[in-house]
Amino acid sequence: MPENSPEPWEYCLSIPNDPRAVTVSRRTLRLILTAHGLIGLVDVAELLATELVTNAVRHTKGPAALRVRWAPPGTLRIGAWDADPEPPEPPVPLARLGEAEEGRGLLLVRACSEVWGWHPLSRHGNRGKYVWCELAAA
Template sequence: MSENDEVPREPWEYCLYIPNDPRAVTVSRRTLRLILTLHGLIRLVDVAELLATELVSNAVRHTKGPAALRVRWAAGVLRIGAWDADPAPPEPPVPLEQTAEVEEGRGLALVKACADLWGWQPLSREGNRGKVVWCELAVA
């Protein structure tokens, strides 16, 4: 970032609950763009949109219930997560060099290649189960 860019100092967090509908991916991507623009993080928008699209697409495509886009900023790190109600772990990413040969599995390979860090964690809260698949982008 240039010296004139203002990086948010205070932490913030958003959560957008979405239905299991392929159109929710577009809603999530556009919402993320708006959030990052309003917080002065326009430089992260393109990569963040790609990552969020892959995470939310997987949540919508591979599960039957609702999902959510989670976005958090703290200490110079943007964390993007997709929650879904299925507690099963995501399929391991296919190595990026092999993605041209497969129909599916490119999403997490892109996340792994573009994010500074990524992972998943099971969740259990108030009797609800599920998982969050997340990735992080650090502002250097």
Template sequence: MSECETWDYTLYIPNDLRAVTVCRRTLRVILTLHGLPGLVETAELLAAELVTNAVRHTKGPAALRVRRSPRGLVWIGAWDTDPEPPPPPRPLERALDLEEGRGLGLVTACAEYWGWQPSARFGDRGKYVWCELSAA
């Protein structure tokens, strides 16, 4: 497999649900300008779920990070100030009827891979919850 163009963007956001819309629109622009319009809908959905969880369940700032690997995967991560792991995802078929708690179910259903990792990248202890999409 040949290597492809790599890039890495981070958008720092306040603890405000309006930031979810800012993240979705920013992600749309990034993917479109890098020639990946076919990923936009799925990526927006997954980023919105990850960022909503980061903003809704923590009190501190958050961040959306989007990058493309040399292998062509698009990595989408939401950072927040809670170092605890996210709750296990509910199976999507059970989560769809719920008002809350379906985010990671959607992520596991739509992404190639997902996970979480502790991170202190922004001066605060916290974690990234991330997923990967194939851009090929």
């Protein structure tokens, strides 16, 4: 399927709160993008998904999910849901990058994506947040 497919698609992978979920998510994303002919986005998409899922698993206690969505004419949205409704820590300012022990993940997300954001979620009594970013197909 070519990159400029006119049909949108979406995948959602539910993951447990387990550090191994990061590797599973990254490999699943690679398979999805390869199957849809989006090889050119794989490396950056894997980096972004790794950061988002790592934050979801590392900073929360409940389950999480990776969501990947393609919207024509060429936008890939990658997001991670987790059960904690608290906002993510803001990215570390670039000037403080060398001294920061944490907070570099969202700095990478901000630097490598076209746009990123987050919003709280509440559905059927479940609360949490969704942190996402978008890549444009070249």
